[in-house]
Amino acid sequence: MSNLFEAIPFIENPLYERIISDISSQKYSIVDDFFSEEEVIALRHSLLLKDEEAAFKTSAIGNKTQELVKKTVRGDRIFWIDERVINVAEQMFFAKINDLKTYLNQTCFLGIQDKEFHYAMYPKGTFYKRHLDTFQNDDRRKLSLVCYLNSEDWQPENGGELVLYLDGKDEVIYPLPGKVVIFESQELEHEVKPVTTTRLSITGWFKTR
Ligand SMILES: O=C(O)CCC(=O)C(=O)O
Numbered sequence: 126m127s128n129l130f131e132a133i134p135f136i137e138n139p140l141y142e143r144i145i146s147d148i149s150s151q152k153y154s155i156v157d158d159f160f161s162e163e164e165v166i167a168l169r170h171s172l173l174l175k176d177e178e179a180a181f182k183t184s185a186i187g188n189k190t191q192e193l194v195k196k197t198v199r200g201d202r203i204f205w206i207d208e209r210v211i212n213v214a215e216q217m218f219f220a221k222i223n224d225l226k227t228y229l230n231q232t233c234f235l236g237i238q239d240k241e242f243h244y245a246m247y248p249k250g251t252f253y254k255r256h257l258d259t260f261q262n263d264d265r266r267k268l269s270l271v272c273y274l275n276s277e278d279w280q281p282e283n284g285g286e287l288v289l290y291l292d293g294k295d296e297v298i299y300p301l302p303g304k305v306v307i308f309e310s311q312e313l314e315h316e317v318k319p320v321t322t323t324r325l326s327i328t329g330w331f332k333t334r
Pocket residue numbers: 245253258271286287315316317326328
């Protein structure tokens with residue numbers, strides 16, 4: 126009978142090792158080119174299609190009072206991704222994300238068993254005020270992952286920087302295409318500065334159950 130533990134070879138991945146070491150030393154990690162230019166283009170296209178569909182469906186409804194309350198804190202539009210019904214670009218996205226998740230579970234004791242991801246679109250003038258990614262009575266979110274899908278010519282004057290509030294110097298991150306930022310959901314307060322141009326991303330969480 127074969128031994129289960131011998132059946133799965135472990136191959137060290139230098140990128141993932143760097144992410145793990147960054148997170149353990151500073152609670153966050155930034156990878157500039159986690160997704161290639163082609164991958165970003167495909168995911169951006171999927172996001173824009175989702176937004177068109179949603180605009181079409183919801184144009185006639187909506188609780189305006191709730192919307193106003195929400196918009197003083199955050200102004201992005203989000204679309205949750207259901208992994209059971211995904212297109213080719215999203216399959217590629219989850220293949221990479223699941224690979225990282227498996228590696229983290231093999232090497233760290235985070236116990237990530239669940240995940241959730243959504244597209245996000247910040248129209249001109251919107252932002253997300255300083256916050257922590259955990260809800261009251263729910264501490265399952267362990268790591269936050271933000272993947273930027275903006276175009277190659279994104280400029281600093283477009284705004285939309287992600288600011289991570291650290292004990293010492295705050296980290297200001299430009300939402301450049303292909304970049305992925307991973308941070309400890311329960312530890313790091315952060316904010317999305319107002320944008321002057323539509324800002325596109327996928328945000329998600331690795332969670333315990
Ligand atoms: O888009 C970002 O840079 C961060 C988004 C965020 O903080 C959130 O969705 O909770």
